[in-house]
Amino acid sequence: MARIAGIDLPKNKRGFVGLTYIFGIGQTTAYEILRKANVDETKKVSDWNDDEVARIRSVVDTYRTEGQLRSEIQMNIKRLLDIVCYRGLRHRRGLPVRGQRTRTNSRTRKGRRKTVAGKKKAAAKK
Numbered sequence: 001m002a003r004i005a006g007i008d009l010p011k012n013k014r015g016f017v018g019l020t021y022i023f024g025i026g027q028t029t030a031y032e033i034l035r036k037a038n039v040d041e042t043k044k045v046s047d048w049n050d051d052e053v054a055r056i057r058s059v060v061d062t063y064r065t066e067g068q069l070r071s072e073i074q075m076n077i078k079r080l081l082d083i084v085c086y087r088g089l090r091h092r093r094g095l096p097v098r099g100q101r102t103r104t105n106s107r108t109r110k111g112r113r114k115t116v117a118g119k120k121k122a123a124a125k126k
Contacts, residue, residue, distance in 0.1 A: 002045050002053050005065045011046040018045040019056075024065040033059045 002009045002018070009018040019030035034041045037055040039048065048056070064072065080088035090097045096106050107113075 002048055002056075004053070004057050005060055007066070009045045011044070013045055014041065015039060015043050015045060015048070016041045019060075022060070022065050024063065024069040025060070029063065033063075 002011075004019075005022050007022050009021055015034055016027060016030040019025050019033060020027060025033070031041055033056060036059045037052065039052045039056060077088075077091055081092055082088070087097050094109055094111075095102060096109050100106055102110070
């Protein structure tokens, strides 16, 4: 099992798919990494030899991944909160940040709400 950037890559996946298990590496970046390391992207992770794993690891180390990337994202959000900009306020309130509508949808950010049936008004006494 190949261990790159602190992540155990799945053995039965192809190379470029296995690299996407690392936070901060998508498919395009995975193809680029394998091309720079001179490794066939269709080759499975279990078929990589130690030399190929070392080359891939050295290329991946040039990218911001995992903990370093997560901390950078958190620092960016904290900066937005500190300068009290619009995006920072949306983060603070737990609402969508990128201009999505909130009258309907946005349940991922706002949380699931239970609907309450309309209550009938009591009949006015005469």
